[in-house]
Amino acid sequence: MTAIKSRVAPTITNEAAIACIGMYCLAVVMGYGRFLFTATLPDIMVQLSLSTTIAGWLASINYIGYFIGALIAMFVPQRATWQAMTLWAIISVVTTMLLVIPNMSLTLWYIIRLIAGIASGVAMILSSSFVIQNLSPERRSILSAVHYAGIGVGISASAIVTWWLLTLGYHFDVIWLVAGCTSLPLIWLLYAIKPKPVDSSVSQRTDYDQHVSVYQSYLNFKRSLYEAISGHHKALALLFVSYILAGFGYISSATFLPVMAAQRLTTQTYAGLMIWLVVGVFAMLSNPLWGALAKRIGEVKTLMGLTVLQAFGMCLPIWFDGALGLYGNAIILGLTFVGMVSMTLTLFKNINPAYSNLLIALATLAYALGQFLGPLVTVALAGEDGNFNAGLLVAAIGLMIGLILIIMFRRQSPTLA
Numbered sequence: 001m002t003a004i005k006s007r008v009a010p011t012i013t014n015e016a017a018i019a020c021i022g023m024y025c026l027a028v029v030m031g032y033g034r035f036l037f038t039a040t041l042p043d044i045m046v047q048l049s050l051s052t053t054i055a056g057w058l059a060s061i062n063y064i065g066y067f068i069g070a071l072i073a074m075f076v077p078q079r080a081t082w083q084a085m086t087l088w089a090i091i092s093v094v095t096t097m098l099l100v101i102p103n104m105s106l107t108l109w110y111i112i113r114l115i116a117g118i119a120s121g122v123a124m125i126l127s128s129s130f131v132i133q134n135l136s137p138e139r140r141s142i143l144s145a146v147h148y149a150g151i152g153v154g155i156s157a158s159a160i161v162t163w164w165l166l167t168l169g170y171h172f173d174v175i176w177l178v179a180g181c182t183s184l185p186l187i188w189l190l191y192a193i194k195p196k197p198v199d200s201s202v203s204q205r206t207d208y209d210q211h212v213s214v215y216q217s218y219l220n221f222k223r224s225l226y227e228a229i230s231g232h233h234k235a236l237a238l239l240f241v242s243y244i245l246a247g248f249g250y251i252s253s254a255t256f257l258p259v260m261a262a263q264r265l266t267t268q269t270y271a272g273l274m275i276w277l278v279v280g281v282f283a284m285l286s287n288p289l290w291g292a293l294a295k296r297i298g299e300v301k302t303l304m305g306l307t308v309l310q311a312f313g314m315c316l317p318i319w320f321d322g323a324l325g326l327y328g329n330a331i332i333l334g335l336t337f338v339g340m341v342s343m344t345l346t347l348f349k350n351i352n353p354a355y356s357n358l359l360i361a362l363a364t365l366a367y368a369l370g371q372f373l374g375p376l377v378t379v380a381l382a383g384e385d386g387n388f389n390a391g392l393l394v395a396a397i398g399l400m401i402g403l404i405l406i407i408m409f410r411r412q413s414p415t416l417a
Contacts, residue, residue, distance in 0.1 A: 012192045015135050015143055021189045022131035022147035025090065028183045029127065031154010031280070033093040033120040034062060036179055037113070038255055039158040039276050040172040042262040047102075047171055052259075052386045054106070056379030059255045060372050061110050062117040067368035069121020074361040075221070076122075082130040085122060087190055092119035094187070097180030102173045125364060127190075129357070134195060145287050151338055156280030163273040228355035235351060236359070238409040240366045243344050245402035246307070247370025250337040252378045252388070252395040253314060253329055254279070260317060260388055261326050271323070275330045282334025290339035294346075300410045303343040304403060310336040311399040314392045341367070351413070 012018060037044075037059065045055055069089075076085055096116040099108075128147065135143050158179070165175045229236055257279070258272030265271035294302040313332025317325035348363045349356035378391030 011194045012189070013194050015139055016146075018131060018134050018193055019143035019146040021186070021193065022127065023150035023153060024186050025086070025123065025127045025131070025190065026147065026150025027154030027157060028090065028186050029093060029120050029123045029154075030151045031156070031158050032097060032179045032183060033116050033123075034066070035155050035254070036097070036158040036162070036176065037062065038258060039162040039273060040175055041256075042258050042272055043162075043166065043172045043175075045259070052256075052379045052382050055259070056255075056375040058109055058113050059251075059375040062113040062120075063251070063368055063371035063375075065114040065117020065119075066121040066124075067117075067365055067372060069118040069123075070125060070361060070364040070368055071121075072118070073122050073125035074358070074365075076126060082126045082133075083190065083193065083195055086127045086130055087187060089119040089123035089126070090183075090187055090190065092116075093123060094180050094183045097176045097183065100173055100176035102171070121364070121368065125361065130193075130195070134193065145291065148287050148338065148342070149284050152280050152283030152286065152334065154280070155283055155334075156277055159273045159277035159280060163270050163277075166270065166273075224355060224358055228352055228358050232351050232413075235409055235413045236348075238405045238412060239344065239347060239351075240363065242402040242405035242409065243363055243366045244370040245398045245405070246340050246344065247367040248374045248377075249314065249370070249395045249399040249402065250310060250333060250340070251371045251374035252391045253317075253333050254337065255375050256378060256388055256391075257326065257330060257333070259386075263386065264321060264326065265323055268323075271326075275326050278327060278330040279334040282331050283338050286335050286338040287342055289335070290343065294343060299343045299346050299350075300406065303340060303347070304406055304410075306336045306340045306343065307399055307403045307406065310340065311396040311403070314396040314399065318389045318392055347409075 012021070041055060044050060045052075050058075073085075076082065093116055096112045096119070099112055104112075131147050132140060132144055161179055161182075162175050165178060258276050261268075261272035261275050268274075290302055290306065309332055313329045313336065316328040316332070319325060320328070345360050345363060348359040352359060374395065377394060378388060381390035381394065382388050
C-alpha cells in the first residue's frame with residue numbers, strides 16, 4: 001500500500017506546504033461547501049423562481065447539516081482516523097457541488113445542502129485537527145493563521161468564480177461545476193500528507209479505543225463531559241449562549257447580503273458579488289489583526305469589541321439604504337466573524353485545557369444552532385416584500401445580548417479576562 005501511495009502521490013512533510021493545503025481545504029469546505037450558496041443565491045432565486053422563505057430554508061438545512069457533522073466529529077477521537085475522515089468529507093463536499101444541475105427538484109436541493117453541511121462540519125473540525133497536529137509547536141501560531149485564512153480565501157474565490165462565469169453568460173449550475181472541478185486536486189494533496197508519528201502510548205490507547213463498544217464510548221463521553229464542565233458550569237453556560245447568539249447574529253447578513261445588494265443596487269449588475277468579495281478579503285485580514293490585539297488586551301476584551309463592532313455593522317444597511325450601508329456591513333462582517341470564532345474558541349480552550357477538544361466541539365454545535373435559526377428568523381421577518389431590515393435589527397439585538405453575557409462571563413472568570 002505504501003509503494004502504491006508513493007507512486008500515486010508524493011509524500012508531503014513540509015509544514016508550510018501542509019498549512020497551505022489546510023488553507024485550500026478550508027477554502028473548499030467553507031468558501032465553496034457553505035458560502036458558494038450565498039454568492040449564487042440571487043441567480044438561483046431568479047432561475048428557479050424561489051421565494052425568500054425557500055431560500056432561507058435551503059440555507060438553514062445546510063447549517064443543521066453542519067450541526068450534525070460537528071456532532072459526528074466529536075466522536076472521532078483517534079488521530080489515526082482524522083486524515084481518512086477528512087478525505088471522505090472532502091469527497092462528499094465536492095460531489096454535492098458536481099451534482100447541482102439546472103431545474104433540479106427542490107427535494108434534491110434540500111438533500112444536497114444537508115449532505116454538504118454534514119460533510120463541511122466533519123471536514124472543518126477534523127481537517128483543522130489534522131493540519132495543526134502536523135505543525136511544530138514553535139511554528140504552530142503563524143502557520144495556523146495561514147490555515148484559517150482559507151475561510152476568507154474561499155469566500156473571495158466564490159465571489160470571483162461566480163462573477164466571472166455570470167459575465168460569460170453561464171448560471172449557477174456551471175458555477176458549481178467549476179467550483180467542484182477546481183476542488184478535486186485537494187483530495188490528492190490531502191492524501192499525500194504524511195502524518196507525524198504518534199508515540200507508542202497514544203498508539204496503544206488508540207488500538208484499544210477501536211475495540212470499545214458503542215455503549216462504552218457513550219459512557220466515556222459522558223464521563224469526559226462531566227469532568228470538562230465540572231466547576232465551570234456558569235462560565236460555560238454564559239459563553240455557550242453568547243456563542244449561539246454570535247452564530248445567529250452574523251448569519252443573517254452572511255446569507256442574504258448579495259440578495260440585499262440585488263434588491264437595492266439595481267443599476268449595478270454585479271454589486272452583490274463585489275460586496276461578497278469585500279467580505280472575503282477582510283476575512284483574510286481578520287485573524288492576524290485580532291490575534292495581535294488579543295495578545296495586548298486579552299481575548300475577552302477583544303471579543304467584546306468585535307461583538308459591538310459587528311452589531312454596529314448589522315445596523316448600517318438599516319440606517320443607509322444604498323451602497324454605503326451594504327459595503328460597510330460587508331467590511332465589518334468580514335473583519336469580525338472569523339475573529340469572533342477564534343477568540344471564543346480560545347476562551348473555551350482556556351476554561352479547561354485538559355478537555356479543550358471536547359469543549360470546542362460542543363461550542364461548534366452551539367454556533368451551528370445559531371446559524372440554523374438565523375436565516376429562518378430573517379425570512380420570517382422579511383415577509384412578502386423581502387425586506388431584511390427587521391432581521392438585521394434582530395441580529396444586532398441578539399449580538400448585544402451576547403455582549404452582556406460576555407461581560408457576565410468576564411466577571412464569572414476574571415482569570416481569563
